Amino acid sequence: MSGPEDHVIKSEITRAGPEYGLVKLTPTIVDILKEYGPGAIAGSFPDNRPPPSIKFGVGDVVAVSIFEAAAGGLFIPAEAGVRPGNFVALPNQNVDSAGFITVPYAGAIKAAGRTPSEIQQDIVKAIGNRAIEPQVVVSLITQNTSLISVLGEVNAPTRLTANAAGERILDVISRAGGPKGQGWETWVTLERAGKRATVPFGALVYQPANNIWVHPGDTIYVYREPQIFLAFGASGAQGQFPFDMWKISMAQAMAKAGGLLDAQAEPSGVYVYRREPRELAERLGVDCSKYVGPTVPIVYNADFRDPAAYFLATKFDMRDKDVLFAANAATVDTAKFLQFVRVVIATANDTVVTANNAQILKINLRQ
Structure with missing residues (x-):
């Protein structure tokens, strides 16, 4: 499948779309990205103290x-x-x-x-x-106040009374009957005092820092949305691919897409397109002065001519709806041009041959 050439992407020059920041994968970049999950609850609600004592409200x-x-x-x-x-x-x-x-x-x-x-x-x-x-x-x-609402794809959506001993997100979801769907396609949103954050359900299980204390008045919304990534370019297969697990690495995504095509792909030109929060983009070394809005388009580049890049790819987590693009090698465009020249020459030769055959046919008819 055709797409932007490798040298064009690396030049950071866009013809019609928004400008973007190009970030090459390094151990430092991967470590920074580990701190930023998809709207990590732990980062959005850093005060992880137990909930305050339950207070009476009107109607209790x-x-x-x-x-x-x-x-x-x-x-x-x-x-x-x-x-x-x-x-x-x-x-x-x-x-x-x-x-x-x-x-x-x-x-x-x-x-x-x-x-x-x-x-x-x-x-x-x-x-x-x-x-x-x-x-x-x-x-x-x-208790008619100090309630916690658990909504969406749980087996028993309800409003629960807050427990004086305190409960965490997974405890409250369990009291609501647990999620209906598979964990890897389930998302959990916590809303508190007008602020919200969303993580995959697996992030609550495998990253305990996200499983924070629930406060009276909180709303927990559970929903199902399979995580997917898109693959284009010089990979074995193109299209939309499901994660089928709560998170996958760049290396796993490349394998799902059939890997790189030996005769077509540029090993140094493998990219992941996504939007990142402005704060993260600045930490990645991107000049954000030319971007408007809370998010910045980022293109991550992995150079697989370097053997170490494969290790980095196993640590780089894909995000829902990321775009994985493998650029063509420069020789592919040359090959396409030569193929075009061959077609033109062959067409011209066919025209000459046809004309000669027509002339011979006329001579034979006269005889």
């Missing part, structure tokens, strides 16, 4: 129990035997639309956005002068 159902050290206080009658125990359990109540609960003799207590211990301290402070050494226990009966 709360229980309040008040203990006193002796009878004769606010809640325990002075007459012995009237009521067993040294506490009173108030009726369960919802946190109202203003974010308050009501406690006798304490009045309205702010509950929304606060932890049980904070509410307990406020109640003790409010009744401390009237009750006998009061102690208060506030507990969450029904």
Whole structure:
């Protein structure tokens, strides 16, 4: 299949399309790329501390129990035997639309956005002068806020209550029944406070740094989209090829595409086309001043005349929808030109032969 010539790509001169940065594969470049996954969750949400304590919200159902050290206080009658125990359990109540609960003799207590211990301290402070050494226990009966949504290609899409002990992404997906499809074609998106990041499901399993703590209010979306790459040029086969695994290297992609054609390919002219974040492009040494937008077109070049390039190709991870292109050798264009010349000469010879044959036929007819 025809395509741009090797020397044209290396000149970084484009005729109609966007300008691009050419980056030659080296050990340093490969190491830099290892730090940048496809929207890696670990990089987008670097604060990997456990989630904060669960706080009450509007609509949560709360229980309040008040203990006193002796009878004769606010809640325990002075007459012995009237009521067993040294506490009173108030009726369960919802946190109202203003974010308050009501406690006798304490009045309205702010509950929304606060932890049980904070509410307990406020109640003790409010009744401390009237009750006998009061102690208060506030507990969450029904959790209607602090929820985690798990949507998409899982066996049981649902909204889950946040676990006070904390859970990671894989734990929450497991609670939702696990993914429906094969792991290598499954993607996971985490959205938190308007920010999102997406990784292949395998990145959560094989790169534990991506399996971060889930916070109340997070949304996890699981979907299926087979990862593919496109192969063109002087390879054994051209077209669209599936990864069939959660990630593949450049070397594996070349093998899937049938390798390089001995009589056609330029070993130093194997390229991978993709767009990279501007920050990464700058680290790769690309002058980004001439590019507009958050991403920069990058063309990676591997020179397989160097035996070490094969080792680099095993460490260079392909990304979904990458384009793998093998340029023709310079001699291929020469061969095409010579073939064209041969066709022209052969056509001219055929015309002469035809004319001679016609002349001979006329002579024979006259005789």
